[in-house]
Amino acid sequence: MRAAYVERLGPPGLIRYGELPDPVPGPGEVLVDVLATAVDPVDTLVRSGVFRTPLPFPFVVGRDLVGTVAAPGSGFAAGETVWCNSLGHDGRQGAAAERAVVPADRLYRLPPGVDPGEAVAVFHPAATAHLALFTHGGLRPGETVLVGGAGGNVGGALVEFAVHAHARVLATAAPRDHAHVRSLGAAHVVDYHADDLAARLSALAPDGVDVHIDTSGRNDLGTAVGLLAHRGRIVVMSGARDTPTLPVGALYMKDGSVRGFALSNATTAELADAARAVNDLLAAGALRPRLVEYRPLSATARVHRRMEQGELHGRRVVLRP
Known part of the structure; x- marks a missing residue:
């Protein structure tokens, strides 16, 4: 061969x-x-x-x-x-x-x-998104999710899975991607370059964010913890470009958590669970690249x-x- x-x-x-x-x-x-x-x-x-x-x-x-x-x-x-x-x-x-x-x-x-060609393009980002949201983020219906970098491949899959799970989705993205992210079901999309980004997101989620996932790798934990709801979860799924500062006191007072996640560490059972969810959305016409x-x-x-x-x-x- x-x-x-x-x-x-x-x-x-x-x-x-x-x-x-x-x-x-x-x-x-x-x-x-x-x-x-x-x-x-x-x-x-x-x-x-x-x-x-x-x-x-x-x-x-x-x-x-x-x-x-x-x-x-x-x-x-x-x-x-x-x-x-x-x-x-x-x-x-x-x-x-x-x-x-x-x-x-x-x-x-x-x-x-x-279509096999389209499907193979989404397997990796879609499985990543599913495991981040549910296996590691513990997302439940009715919760609020913040997806950072929702215009990307993983970000878009995060939005689709969260919406399908009946969660409320807030997203950040470049302005050129706002219409696309809204089409996936996000309730609000904010320009991630905005000077008052944290204030705008806080106004959109006055009770806090239950699951916070940033696909950019910036991992601004100070802002993320500030946005968390009581017992909110931050899922870290890419390496930081520098050493982020974690406000331990604020995280502690919110009963919050920060959890790392790499798809390469997923068990076969976790991968199979993600695969079933990916297949369900593919069959429904979603998760198109x-x-x-x-x-x-x-x-x-x-x-x-x-x-x-x-x-x-x-x-x-x-x-x-």
């Missing part, structure tokens, strides 16, 4: 596109013919060695795939359209190949009528380079074997 792989960790130029032996499924694994795979920021972190995780070499890069079952096994029938978003780390080979072996407990059926670029699998190295140089700007790139 042809695949995009590396023989050691390092820069994008180390990615090779060529022939590797077909993978052979073991017990509890399913062989999948790959239709499409997406490139995620975490793929570059694994390939470069920034995110340390056990890897076999030569190592096929990539986390997400959608494909068809090549041979029956582990409860899956040949020809079924399936997906996975947790390959390419913790000893598992990646998805950027013509064929992949997927553990059965990490493989999910794609709902009928859903805003902008998708399609490239051949041979372009993997170029796409990794573009991502690291900041050229994609929220665009999702889908690679096709």
Whole structure:
């Protein structure tokens, strides 16, 4: 089979596109013919060695795939359209190949009528959003959620899942994204560049925010704690660009909490729960990506380079074997 792989960790130029032996499924694994795979920021972190995780070499890069079952096994029938978003780390080979072996407990059926190319673009951000909101944020119906950076891929999925759960959503985004975020169901959208951002958000949530999630990585914990409701939860889901200050006294007096979350640490049960929720919204016509670029699998190295140089700007790139 042809695949995009590396023989050691390092820069994008180390990615090779060529022939590797077909993978052979073991017990509890399913062989999948790959239709499409997406490139995620975490793929570059694994390939470069920034995110340390056990890897076999030569190592096929990539986390997400959608494909068809090549041979029956582990409860899956040949020809079924399936997906996975947790390959390419913790000893598992990646998805950027013509064929992949997927553990059965990490493989999910794609709902009928859903476009595979569009779907693979949303698996990673959508699962991230679901786990952040529910597994780690404990979101309940009727609560107020603040989504920072709602115009992005994860931010948009956060809005859709929260609205679907009957929560009230406040969002921040660049003005160019306000109409889109409102179309997803946000009750109010505020320009995150506003000088009086905290005051405007506080006026919109006079009783406080129950779940606060900022996708930007800025992690302004001082402002976040100030906006929290009693027993509000802050979910930190990306690395801070500097060292944030946590106002412990205010957090303590509100019975508040700050919880870190990385999708790579999710259990198979948590991933399966997220997958069911993702499939439900996909089947309902939601979670559609805003902008998708399609490239051949041979372009993997170029796409990794573009991502690291900041050229994609929220665009999702889908690679096709």
